[in-house]
Amino acid sequence: MTGEGFGSVTMWGFSPALDFQAGLPSRKGLKRAEESLGNGEPVEVLNILLLGAGDCRHILKTMAHRKRHQARKIHIYVAENNLELLGKHLLLLTLALEPPHRMGLQEKAELFAELYGNTLIRQQTVQYLQEKANLFVEMITDLDYSDERMPTIDMSQLKYKERDYLEGIFKFWRDPDPKYFNISSMWDNRLRQYLAARYDSRNGAFDWDLSMKLHELGAKVVCKKEYTRWRENGLAFETREGIYDRPNKSMASGIVIKRRDGERVPCRGYWGDMVTGPYIAFGVDAEEKSLLKTANGKPVKSSEDITLHNLTSMFYELQTGKTYRLESEKQAMDTESKIVELDECKEEADEHREMETDGDLQNHKHGNREFYAPICCEEVCVHFLPLNSVPELPKKSKFKKLFDHAFISASMVQNLTPSLEGIFADHSTIDIELVKYILDLNKSQIDGFASRVTSMAGDVGFGPADTSEESADSVNGCFARFVKRSTQ
Template identity: 45%
Template sequence: MDRFGAVTWWGFSPALHLLDEGLLEKARLEEKGEDEALNILLIGMGDIRHIIKTLALSHRHRKPKLKFYIIENSLEVIARHMLLLAVVFEQPDQLGLQEKAELFLELYGNSLIRQQTFDYLRTKCDQFIKFVTDLDYMSQQFSILDLSQLKFKERDLLEGVFKFWRNQDHKTFPIVEMWEQRLRHSLKTRYDSRMGVFDWDYSMRLHDKTSIVYSREYKKWRETGVAFAFREGGYTVPNRSLASGLLINKGGEKVAQRGYWGDMVNSPYIALGIESENEELVKKVNDRHVKTSAEVALYNVTAYIHELLTGMRYTAGDVVKETKMPSRPIIEELDEDVNASEALSSVEATSTLGQSEKTKSMSATDTEFLRPVDVTVTFLPINSAQELHRKGKFHKAFDLVYLSNSMVHNLTEELQAIFAPGASVVIETVKFMLELKKEMSEEYVKKVTGMAHKAGCKIMKPCDGLKDAYMIFKYEH
């Protein structure tokens, strides 16, 4: 297994607004009737970055009903999607805006988390277990999720994942030792000079692709697996949401082994921390960025959650610039006694995860999450992309299909049966896969273009594999 990992815990490209005119033609949005849904299929997304950004910015358009369908190659990744969506849609009186953003990133990109964060994770597991065993209960408490398409065996295995997450014996997932073992295995004789290796990877590979990631934060993550540490100390508890099983070859036999089998070279900064609508965050002074990638990620997640829940743009310093409110509310219900903007944007008005009283208030196992209007996230069976064309309900169903670089092999001639006329097909490039050579990036673009052509798709604009994070096609049959 290479250093990219066998399980994709985070994407290797920046978050997309999937309703943007550069990806989806404006006419496709306008032609949707009031009761028609825009169907979006996300194959191998790895995290929920595209979903939260799209939902946050969707009110800026004529917003149809949105139905996201997700296919991953690991049930543990699906479990993570559920966890991170839960953080986003917690009621404001349970988690304030700052808490949500910090908690999201801590679970998202850290090998080690705080005890308070583990307490939250453990509490959510109790409710998630109820979700996978009682779909009616889930529809009442967390209406955005739909697990009905998963196989019974997959739901049973998801229950096992959540039971492992809530295990309080931290020795059963010693991620510090696992991280070190992976480093030793990948670097071999270079292990003792690993800081020099990290520096070389940063200077010769990452910096040219995105200079906003600071050397010190990248090297710290390479050494420890901790990407987002916004509070002093206390990051000592293994993040069990990064655990997965893998078949390892031992003595000629395949043996199942739980461990950390994710990315150890690209970093979780790429997905959320290298671009921002707030130009002040990405500007340079004396050819040096004024903000770190972690700070940009924190701002972006804060802004997405704020705009998603209030319909207003977020700016730093708790200054809220009002925009035209959506014709349909984003959230169906908020407590009448809670002003959403004030509850979400005032750091001083909310307690922190470090305060015991707030932690206690989060311990209820039957919390009801906020209800997004006209939005569902449906999980399809693991690795089911090549079976979709056989299902009549998905024939010409999808207006936009996204494929990650790790799942692009699913773009076959048969897959075009699920594309709606004029559908957009968005494919992640390998721009940010740091260990790939220039020639490999160029070859990838050529190969994927050929695959898309066979599937009836025409590229919308030329793609430079070294500069562009995505390739955009239109289905023309």
């Protein structure tokens, strides 16, 4: 799974976002939480393992749709191959949880898309990235402050050296000098290497990949203009008028490369996908089916339009607990304005009360740090796991039969070994991402991968899910679902 076009670092997913609570079978075996969710009653706990997702799409959708299901405490354990990806998770989840008085729905969706899928961003976006980098440096070096500032995310399981490395990543993000990460040059160099003799006729190569591969696989909403622009310079989303000329440093990652003399050296660059694009996660399907309509055989809306709608709807539901409807968009915006007013009044009252009661204590505790509460999402807690920790999970008693569900990306399926059987609960399920949208693979390779993951899941005690059930396997062939076999 390390093709030149696919890249060696999974910067985004190659499958649509999933709500982990949707379509799962009855959870009679779930544990009860010791803590409640505000009403004093213990609730069920759903423990989920997320291996190599590359982005936070599944976390975001699960968080946004949490009110559609019965009250549960959801713990999501995230393992990635690169610490830069954990930093990107932190960045995008922090953005998603920005309170409404700090950022409106439209601005949040556009900013998220820009940071998520663009190599080049606007100066305003750079300022936001630098602001958050400063915050993250404070959080990673003071976990008590991190717990208070962003209670949804738990970084306590990271090792000290990994936290030090993350601190270095965040300091790199906040460095205003763009010359240290010339992503345009890196993109062009990799493009030349990938296309080789086809570089001079690259527009034809782009058009072939779009029409004969991506469209044939079902992603017809990805239009030629946006796909060609992204393949040429890595600019996936042009959501606003402006100059996209600043490097998106959150796209940087480090790998070890072998030089001609045999020496291995670390190298920072862009090592992600350059063929499929960041459109699959949020931009090829939607609950609002009118967005998928066609006219004269062509989609009415582009993948960018669908991405922005899906992000807006998730952020609205995350904020209000109510489903976002396209026909009531104005009402949604009016509701957001009311929420902003209420939040501002509440914030002023809280600040006044804090100043009267323990203002000196707060100032001593936080120093000059800016502090404001994110959108409350007490139902979900995201735990970052150390690098290369997956083989170690079965050795720790706290992970014994812990996980009720797991998502495993195509890039990390090699971690699904028989030794992991003990970490899965008796009623557990697994979703494995298939390679449908890895465009460098042919049909026999795609079919061979599906057979391979079925065999690997069987070695861990899982069998194919009943296809009569509503499952992730029905999402355009992007996933395969497996259920734990009964031991009785």
